[in-house]
Amino acid sequence: MRLLAIGDIHGCADALDALLEAVGLRFGDTLVTLGDYVDRGPDSRGVLRRLRELAARDDLSLVPILGNHDQMMLDARRDPAAGKDWLTHYGVKTLASYDLTPGDLDQVPAEDWAFLESCRPYYSSERFLFVHANAYPDLALDEQPEFMLRWESILSSSGGPHSSGKTLVCGHTSQKSGEVLNLGHAICLDTHACGGGWLSCFDTASRQLWQTNQAGELRRGWVD
Numbered sequence: 155m156r157l158l159a160i161g162d163i164h165g166c167a168d169a170l171d172a173l174l175e176a177v178g179l180r181f182g183d184t185l186v187t188l189g190d191y192v193d194r195g196p197d198s199r200g201v202l203r204r205l206r207e208l209a210a211r212d213d214l215s216l217v218p219i220l221g222n223h224d225q226m227m228l229d230a231r232r233d234p235a236a237g238k239d240w241l242t243h244y245g246v247k248t249l250a251s252y253d254l255t256p257g258d259l260d261q262v263p264a265e266d267w268a269f270l271e272s273c274r275p276y277y278s279s280e281r282f283l284f285v286h287a288n289a290y291p292d293l294a295l296d297e298q299p300e301f302m303l304r305w306e307s308i309l310s311s312s313g314g315p316h317s318s319g320k321t322l323v324c325g326h327t328s329q330k331s332g333e334v335l336n337l338g339h340a341i342c343l344d345t346h347a348c349g350g351g352w353l354s355c356f357d358t359a360s361r362q363l364w365q366t367n368q369a370g371e372l373r374r375g376w377v378d
Contacts, residue, residue: 227245
């Protein structure tokens with residue numbers, strides 16, 4: 155039984171499928187996805203479909219965390235005025251994956267909305283804290299403000315080792331080098347899949363790393 159984490163997917167369904175094949179999910183695995191399932195990449199719909207399929211499996215546990223882009227999509231549905239920026243920029247590509255235009259937001263399938271609504275703000279295990287973006291070091295996860303969990307860079311001066319002693323695992327702060335950022339107290343798995351980089355999966359126990367891209371290429375390594 156493994157505890158695995160995948161960084162920002164951003165509509166890169168081909169990279170996600172290749173990554174899942176490489177990792178070879180097993181009975182009893184827990185897979186934490188760190189958010190930002192939609193926007194930027196070409197197939198947000200395909201990403202949400204695959205995640206819904208994983209969530210429906212009874213041989214493993216999917217723990218989806220909500221990213222800021224996922225939040226913006228939800229906000230666009232609830233409040234068109236608040237979501238205007240998303241619809242003007244990021245949302246156009248996401249809706250295009252459904253063959254929809256900005257005026258057709260309500261035609262996104264109900265099951266995809268339900269999946270996004272079900273995403274968690276964070277997840278905690280015995281040794282790790284999982285968030286999309288960052289966390290204040292002196293606050294418990296259930297006390298963290300939304301902007302910190304969703305928007306704040308892991309490189310922000312307001313971050314640091316968490317008082318729990320647990321290692322923070324996050325995404326959001328894109329590593330355009332394609333290399334995982336290991337700060338010791340925090341590990342960032344956003345390796346720029348949507349910008350020609352890699353989609354990363356980290357095994358928290360063995361520290362093994364799998365990375366795939368939209369071309370289906372695979373590389374393996376370790377997080378030191």
